[in-house]
Amino acid sequence: MSRTAAAPTPQTGSKKRNRFLSRWESPVAGYLFISPWLIGFFLLTLYPMLLSLYYSFTDYTLMKDIKWVGFRNYHRIFTADDKFVQSIKVTFLYVLGSVPLKLIAALLVAIVLNKAVRGISAYRVAIYFPSLVGGSIAVSMLWRNIFGVDGIFNGFLSLLGIEGTGWISNPKTALWTLILLTVWQFGSSMVIFLAGLKQIPKDLYEASGVDGANRFVQFFKITLPMLSPTIYFNLIMGIINAFQMFTSAYVITNGGPMNSTFVYAVYLYERAFSRYQLGYASSLAWIMLAIIVVFAGVIAMTSKYWVFYETESGRGKRK
Structure with missing residues (x-):
């Protein structure tokens, strides 16, 4: 069985x-x-x-062995390095000029593109496209040709009877050409702003319109408060990217003329790969990290006074 x-x-x-x-x-x-x-x-x-942190406390070059020097690199940077002071000044001017203008341009364009009209998707793609290629070497070369003495911009001014100048070769305008290039790359921030605008309830605008609020009042009383978390994010990212700007300054002006575009990243590159002072360059890199952390920390601490978050119950609260 x-x-x-x-x-x-x-x-x-x-x-x-x-x-x-x-x-x-x-x-x-x-x-x-x-x-x-x-x-x-x-x-x-x-x-x-x-x-890199270890190298910042050493006298490290490619020509000799690593030698521990403690805080000597940092002491030399803060007490006897004139180029460090110049690069900090230029970088701060660049950050203060480029970040607000980029955010304003991105927000205004996002508001314009936040319309339900025919073909709006094609306009969004066309406006976002420069951000995909804006930081490349090719675009930096093109920018140098556009704002050169015989460039397209001066050719356009000549048609209006205005005599142009060497915008890149002039110390008074060279940094502004780099700022303009950065503002032109507002596509990424614009897309984030556009996503934030989509999240604002339309009934807020309808209710305020019934109460007699015009578009100017709606922008400052509804749009900006409801969009403040997005502004906060774009502001932090914009500051971080601006402090690290290198390609356009190196390719277009190489820090000139007269060190007017000698931003911090160009100086760090010069120390590391022109003078081969890798230990000194590592100290510069960690100082820049500390500066970025301080700026981001100050913005984070002050955000509770101007960043508005919507709660689950529909009411809002500040961070």
């Missing part, structure tokens, strides 16, 4: 399924999936940062 295998009971199947699910719910499975990112972060980000 043959024996027949006993059919699995529902409890047995449930136990097997639970063991299978518990195996994939363990933290090991999660770390396994994100291991490529973790490996890249530790090898390509964290390790170079820690190595």
